[in-house]
Amino acid sequence: MQLYNTLSAREREKLIEEAGQDRLTISFYKYAHIGNPHILRNHLFLAWNEMDVLGRIYVAYEGVNAQLSVPAENFETFKTHLDSITFLENVRLNIAIEQDNKSFLKLKVKVRKKIVADGLNDNTFDVTNKGVHVGAEQFNELIEDPDTVLVDMRNHYESEIGHFKNAITPDVDTFRDSLDIIEADLAEHKEDKKLVMYCTGGIRCEKASAYYKHKGFKNVYQLEGGIIEYTRQVKANNLENKFLGKNFVFDHRRGERISEDIISNCHQCGKPCDTHVNCANEACHLLFIQCEECAAAMDNCCSTECQEIHALPYEEQKKLRKGKEVSNKIFKKGRSEVLKYKK
Incomplete structure (x- = not known):
């Protein structure tokens, strides 16, 4: 019984390209009392893996929080399965404004203490x-x-x-x-x-x-x-949109355009820009805002140091990463000292 991913992100990306099918990016959450999150986790993984669902799903005693993508042709099957779970019946599904077939490349269903890390008792x-x-x-x-x-x-x-x-x-x-x-x-x-x-x-x-x-x-x-x-609702009911700029999303798209306003700037040169990227140096992977010109000049890296490391042969990069913990730097998310124009 397979309860984990067997394909890498690159292998999955290739399969998505070969399939040529449109996928829907969806998110939902539901607070509920879950008796055994581990059993529910396994149930969701087995069912959704069969439907070619990909995404990041957290299961806890307090409920479920899911961001995922599903082939459009499997949507009704997916919805029927959700409705078969008592506390998820007719749960509101937030369907992405901008679709991207590669918004998720793996199915990860994880048991967590909470579905959102709020630090509350x-x-x-x-x-x-x-x-x-x-x-x-x-x-x-x-x-x-x-x-x-x-x-x-x-x-x-x-x-x-x-x-x-x-x-x-x-x-x-x-x-x-x-x-x-x-x-x-x-x-x-x-x-x-x-x-x-x-x-x-x-x-x-x-x-x-x-x-x-x-x-x-x-x-x-x-x-x-x-x-x-x-x-x-704004689009469906022709209402005035009072949101400025992009909505940040937690998948490979990183953002959905809501209005044409660009209210932020490139963290490297300061020009108007709202494109989030991750540093191409895998030992860094810092999330920051980078314009196309800086991406070309810096090889998609956040600093010259990372640029030099990224230029090394892959095996040498792996040796440099071995045994090092970089998560604290990853979660600075734009506050790194190497960024001149950070917020």
């Missing part, structure tokens, strides 16, 4: 006592209200390339970092302001809204389905 408050969910039309009305405080619940590298106008965008590296900062900054407005939050697909706001209600905020709202669903 859920036993100290009622996680089901959530904020009011609002659609795009009501959201647009709320954020024009002078009594509203609009907060971006995402990280700095996400909001840097795109956010709603007039939103507070905390300069944080992780979701857990933002919770206390936002509470402290808005402490004087727990009763007199409407706290309106948004994130990519809604999952971070689910937990944050309950947390802030527990902390004494009286009027808490969250954007239903996040930026992804907002954009779909």
Whole structure:
């Protein structure tokens, strides 16, 4: 019984090209009480592997968080399987605005302590006592209200390339970092302001809204389905789009264009740019913003040091990487000292 990937990303990429089939990139989440996450993890992997599903899925005692792609011709089969799982029946699916057949190249279903790393002790408050969910039309009305405080619940590298106008965008590296900062900054407005939050697909706001209600905020709202669903409703209902720039996404695309505004800059030369890349030096892999000109000049690297390493024969690069841990550098996500024009 196969419960893990047997193909590399490159092998999978080749198969996708040869198949010539359109794929749909989808995300969804659901908070629920899972009795045995390991059993559910194996069940999902076996079923979805048969459907050629690829993606990153987290299973925990508190629910499921999934970002994945599925062949368009298998979508109905996939949806039927979701509906066969009681707590996932009719779960809202956020379908990507911009499709890319190579958004994911492996199927990874992992058991985690939480489906979002929030650093919270859920036993100290009622996680089901959530904020009011609002659609795009009501959201647009709320954020024009002078009594509203609009907060971006995402990280700095996400909001840097795109956010709603007039939103507070905390300069944080992780979701857990933002919770206390936002509470402290808005402490004087727990009763007199409407706290309106948004994130990519809604999952971070689910937990944050309950947390802030527990902390004494009286009027808490969250954007239903996040930026992804907002954009779909704006297009479907011909509403005014109040989002500027790109929506950062956690797959190989790294971003979806929502408006033509470019609100960020290349971290190497400073020119307007909102294209996230990973440093081509695999021992670095730093996430940063790089324009086409700098990508050509730097061989897709973040620094001359990485450029020199990337130019070495592959076997020499492997020797240099052996035994070294680089994850801390990876998760600086644009804060590296080698970047002259970082945020």
